[in-house]
Amino acid sequence: MAASGTLLVLFLFAHAAGNLKIFVGEADFDHYAHWLREIGVPLLPSGWFLWIQRFGMLLAIGLHIWAATVLTIRAKKARPVKYSHRPKIQGSYAARTMRWGGVIIALFVIYHILDLTTGHLNPVGGDTEPSARVIADFAPSHWYVTLFYVVAVVAVGFHLRHGIWSAVRTMGQQTSKGERRAKAIALALSVILVAMYLSVPFAVTLGLVG
Amino acid sequence: MDIKVRVWRQSGPSAGGKMVTYDVKGISPDASFLEMIDVLNETLILNGDDPIAFDHDCREGICGACSMVINGVAHGPEKATTTCQLHMRKFSDGDVIDVEPWRAAAFPVIKDLVVDRSAFDKIIQAGGYITVPTGTAPDAHATPVPKKDADAAFEAATCIGCGACVAACPNGSSMLFTAAKITHLGLMPQGQPERDSRVIDMLQAQDDAGFGGCTNAGECTTVCPKGIPLSLIGRLNSDYRKAITKR
Structure with missing residues (x-):
């Protein structure tokens, strides 16, 4: 969980940073999107880096889901008889929602790719430029899509708040002081990431971009 | 103190179990949780019922024998306290208290609240x-x-x-x-x-x-x-x- 999760978090930050290019200008954003296909050229043919990275992500996601499934099955087997009285007073909200939060995020990722990568579920889709798709997606009249993005991004935030700290612990963090620090850093990174991701849809909805 | 306890009763390792409600009357607030169960057990024995089986040994919080999930919390509501060191003053008159055994496949129930650790x-x-x-x-x-x-x-x-x-x-x-x-x-x-x-x-x-x-x-x-x-x-x-x- 920790190793595959770390790769996914690094990708999330790179992706979020790229999104912010839209604030520089739509042409710059489109230029950035096309550049992604040219990374590694001429060492690699055009588009290869992107596909290598996509397969790497797919592998990381696969391993992450596989590990989560194994843990969930083991947890179910380890407690065959449930408690009849079980208050939710302990542990954090983030820790308790890792599994269902993860499922929501996985469903969102599928939608997100069909929406902004392939364009099938995008209002404009087709051969349009990436910036046009983003602007069409988060238009005020299309508010339900924006809402779904907000819910999914906040779910990612909660997932990482527990996930980043938990990964640090899995890798051997072992002091109480370090634990407080790791939890604070995990919270800060989650908030920053959520803010980076939400800034784009909100800016489009409010008419600051486009 | 007059309280109600809902206790997991299971006659043996392979038997099915269920929560059974008992009235416990006139308990001192200074009684420990296990003493409250002792008092309830005396009543059950006098009535010809099977007393509630539970693990206990030192009753000083150092042996690790006592093991009850009280209102969904292992060892009850008091932090850093074993069940034997938990006192009835932590509860209120008229409370309904749920008592269950440790629930884990690796800790099968032997009888009532006793699990095999x-x-x-x-x-x-x-x-x-x-x-x-x-x-x-x-x-x-x-x-x-x-x-x-x-x-x-x-x-x-x-x-x-x-x-x-x-x-x-x-x-x-x-x-x-x-x-x-x-x-x-x-x-x-x-x-x-x-x-x-x-x-x-x-x-x-x-x-x-x-x-x-x-x-x-x-x-x-x-x-x-x-x-x-x-x-x-x-x-x-x-x-x-x-x-x-x-x-």
Whole structure:
């Protein structure tokens, strides 16, 4: 969980940073999107880096889901008889929602790719430029899509708040002081990431971009 | 105090069980939780009913025998306190209190609130020991131990092996228990020769016993009557990583 999760978090930050290019200008954003296909050229043919990275992500996601499934099955087997009285007073909200939060995020990722990568579920889709798709997606009249993005991004935030700290612990963090620090850093990174991701849809909805 | 308790009754390991409600009247607020069950049991015996079976031994909070999930919390609402050291004054007159056994596949119910915790013995047998020559006991100061390490090892060694960590864990994992033993022995010079094999073997025994995997949810440490910190699991992870990379 920790190793595959770390790769996914690094990708999330790179992706979020790229999104912010839209604030520089739509042409710059489109230029950035096309550049992604040219990374590694001429060492690699055009588009290869992107596909290598996509397969790497797919592998990381696969391993992450596989590990989560194994843990969930083991947890179910380890407690065959449930408690009849079980208050939710302990542990954090983030820790308790890792599994269902993860499922929501996985469903969102599928939608997100069909929406902004392939364009099938995008209002404009087709051969349009990436910036046009983003602007069409988060238009005020299309508010339900924006809402779904907000819910999914906040779910990612909660997932990482527990996930980043938990990964640090899995890798051997072992002091109480370090634990407080790791939890604070995990919270800060989650908030920053959520803010980076939400800034784009909100800016489009409010008419600051486009 | 007049209260109602809803207790898990199960006549044997393979029998089905259910929650049964009992009225308990005239209990002193200064009675311990186990004394309240004792009083209830006397009434049950006088009425010709089967008394509630439960584990208890020292009743001083140091043996790790008592094991009740009270209102969904292992050892009840008082932090860092075993069931035997919990007093009825922590409850209110008229309360309905749910009492259940530790729930884990690795801790099968023997009867009512008594569970078989020999899975913990299996984990200890796998590596929770040090090998020393027999003979006269060495002088206590024969092997110097830095004060910091001695204190940290002692903190981990306060684990009484009650199993509350497993009972509270959403995954039914015994990681806090195993981590306490790994830390306790791994911090001492006497624990070094078997340090690598200990962590590998104890984790294997834990998996074989049917405990779940740890997801760092942190429920274990909040119910631990000895306040074993969650950070010890990080130490176990670190020891495990070093042990498997050395192999």
